[in-house]
Amino acid sequence: MNINSDFSQKVVLNTSDLDWDSSPVPGVERKYLDRIGDELARASSIVKYSPESSFTEHIHVGGEEIFVLEGTFSDEGGDYPSGTYIRNPPSSKHTPYSQEGCVLFVKLRQFNVQDTSTVKINTATTAWHPGLVPGLSVMPLHEFDGVGTALVHWAPNTMFNPHVHPGGEEILVLKGVFHDEHGSYPTGTWIRSPRYSKHAPFTKSEGALIYVKTGHLHNPL
Known part of the structure; x- marks a missing residue:
């Protein structure tokens, strides 16, 4: 299958x-x-x-x-x-x-x-760390050999810099609505973006909480 x-x-x-x-x-x-x-x-x-x-x-x-x-x-x-x-x-x-x-x-x-x-x-009792831009908080969960997993909390109306994911990116939206120039992704949306994909993510008034994994998307076939 x-x-x-x-x-x-x-x-x-x-x-x-x-x-x-x-x-x-x-x-x-x-x-x-x-x-x-x-x-x-x-x-x-x-x-x-x-x-x-x-x-x-x-x-x-x-x-x-x-x-x-x-x-x-x-x-x-x-x-x-x-x-x-x-x-x-x-x-x-x-x-x-x-x-x-x-x-x-x-x-x-x-x-x-x-x-x-x-x-x-x-994660309910684990500390958050400041992100790279105001309104962003990050909770690292695991990292090994270039593959990282984290929770990222986006305050309402937060904008992140355009960036590239050389190893790909996987997101599961846990709360709120996550956005980028390609679309809007409500709670429950799963996004898998391939290696060297790029975007400029942001939130609107709802804010968002997302599970993020990066660096792991070499093609296994």
Whole structure:
């Protein structure tokens, strides 16, 4: 199964408009954003756990990256409320579940093999840092070998400088509306911009909170 598998192309999806697909386990559903492979795939997805659902124990062959969007996600290591960022490195394993139900942003099999750190960050209690322009605040989540992941908070009516992303850029809009010269992206929009893409982003009166990943979009095909 190949979905949005040409990483030289820009993709913009409003995840609210996508249908849920069943997983092999009852109570767990997925919205596919990009995917290369069948059940064992290099993939980016929105994943929903119904209340009192669980997934079978599995090994993360190429690592697993999670951002909890709604509810509380759990495994034998603990409970992770909305806003938690998790990295499970290659060869790690767990048996995830959710008592109350949850919605996750999940990226599978996308780690550098040398990136072996486990990361668990509750962004609700983590400090913000000033951004490069007034109105911008940044919360770094992870960086390894030129690939960076962060939350970026945009105050209303903030403008950023035009810039290029040599390694590409991936954005999930968590709150508000994000804008650039190419369009407007409300909450729930996923944007994947290829290597050497450029834009001049800004916000209007709503402001925005976005999840951003850069430097990782070499074409895997």
